Amino acid sequence: MxxxxxxxxxxxxxxxxxxxxxxxxxxxxxxxxxxxxxxxxxxxxxxxxxxxxxxxxxxxxxxxxxxxxxxxxxxxxxxxxxxxQQVGDSFKISxxxxxxxxxxxxxxxxxxxxxxxxxxxxxxxxxxxxxxxxxxxxxxxxxxxxxxxxxxxxxxxxxxxxxxxxxxxxxDLELEYDHAVTDHCGTCTACIDSCPTQAIVDPHIVDGSKCISYFTIELKNEIPAAFQGKFDDWAFGCDVCQDVCPWNRFSKPHKEPLFNPNPDLLSMTKKDWKEITEDVFRKVFQKSPVKRTKFSGLQRNIKFLDD
Structure with a gap:
């Protein structure tokens, strides 16, 4: 023991x-x-x-x-x-x-x-x-x-x-084990009520196929027209359900320098996003997860937001 x-x-x-x-x-x-x-x-x-x-x-x-x-x-x-964080007139990333x-x-x-x-x-x-x-x-x-x-x-x-x-x-090492904690969501439904695409279909059940993160990152085809105007300016991922959660009032800034944003990202306006070139994309998102959607994917997302 x-x-x-x-x-x-x-x-x-x-x-x-x-x-x-x-x-x-x-x-x-x-x-x-x-x-x-x-x-x-x-x-x-x-x-x-x-x-x-x-x-x-x-x-x-x-x-x-x-x-x-x-x-x-x-x-x-x-x-x-x-x-x-990103502020002002900009398309948003998670x-x-x-x-x-x-x-x-x-x-x-x-x-x-x-x-x-x-x-x-x-x-x-x-x-x-x-x-x-x-x-x-x-x-x-x-x-x-x-x-x-x-x-x-x-x-x-x-x-x-x-x-x-x-x-x-x-x-493969036996250790001392911890125990689960109790749920503290109570009657709050802020995340469900605020989801722009109603992807949270029931408490604890997210329909991945309706989530903005899915559309802007995972989906390889065109984004369905039925979701036009519902993306709340999110170009890569979405943080709405977390942003509205009362428990995130207690979030504290990280201390990991590698997670700090490229300064150019924070100053980008919608105009900058619309005019982004492949060179700028490579420079701003050099080692970022945004590269996962590729330049063509990001262009598709921005066009969908702008239409």
Whole structure:
């Protein structure tokens, strides 16, 4: 027991030192409650053209199928709430995309945490995940006591809201396990009421195929004309359901320099967006997640907003 307590504290202390906002740990196993929910969500085609959501169904629900002999899921949160935000007459991008691509930033920190575990604890097998494999990160973070799933289906915490990334280490080491916290959404429906495309069809159920983030990032074809005029000037992603959430009054600016925006981004007007060239796109979004939609995708989004 002493070993488990000691190792758990060591891992959590190192996660904090590396800049993670918080760290929670769950016993690796089958996500019993999530299984029927995921099945129903997929059956109702809530994933739109995101076919990859249908792959690896069993692995999504059981990390032991992803990592041999896994015992623990270490969930980590990294703040991305920016000190400065886009203001004035501009097309908007999600705050998570202001700085460098979070996949690279977080993977580096996770590798450092894995190295620390190997050096200080011994040979521990496992894998690091950042939103790039069939891992239900929000479910694991909630199970690990890092927050509860809000009605907008994002992880929420009382102290800092929801503007943070979630990542995991799935390892074959037994640790001390945390417990889920209670839901504090109460009767509030701000996120549901404010969604520009009514994508939150029921509390905790988001129809991905109606979400502005889906249309501006995932969708490869033309955006359906039925949604014309409903995008609230969002050119990449959408933060409306988080912006209106009362718990995000407690968001604090991040301390990660790599997440700071290119100064040119904050000064761009709608005119600048409409006239953006491929060179400017490359310069402003050099290492940003916005590159995911490609220059042609961003042009499509801006044209849709401008029509």
């Amino acid at each position: 002493i070993g488990k307590e000691k190792y758990t504290k060591m891992i959590k202390d190192e996660a904090k030192r590396l800049g993670f906002m918080s760290c929670g740990i769950s016993k690796a196993g089958f996500l019993e409650e999530e299984a029927p929910r995921l099945e129903k969500w997929l059956k109702n085609n809530r994933n739109g053209e995101m076919q990859y959501m249908e792959n690896h169904f069993d692995k999504r629900l059981d990390p032991r199928l992803l990592v041999d002999d896994s015992k623990s899921v270490v969930s980590l949160l990294l703040n991305y709430y920016p000190e400065e 705050k998570y995309a202001y700085g460098q691509d979070y996949h690279h930033v977080i993977k580096t920190k996770l590798r450092q945490l894995q190295e620390f575990i190997s050096e200080e604890i011994g040979e521990v097998g496992g894998r690091a995940f950042v939103d790039s494999a069939p891992v239900m990160d929000k479910a694991w973070a909630a199970k690990s006591g890092l927050g509860w799933i809000g009605k907008h289906s994002n992880l929420l915490t009382q102290k800092v809201g929801s503007f943070y990334f979630i990542a995991e280490l799935i390892i």
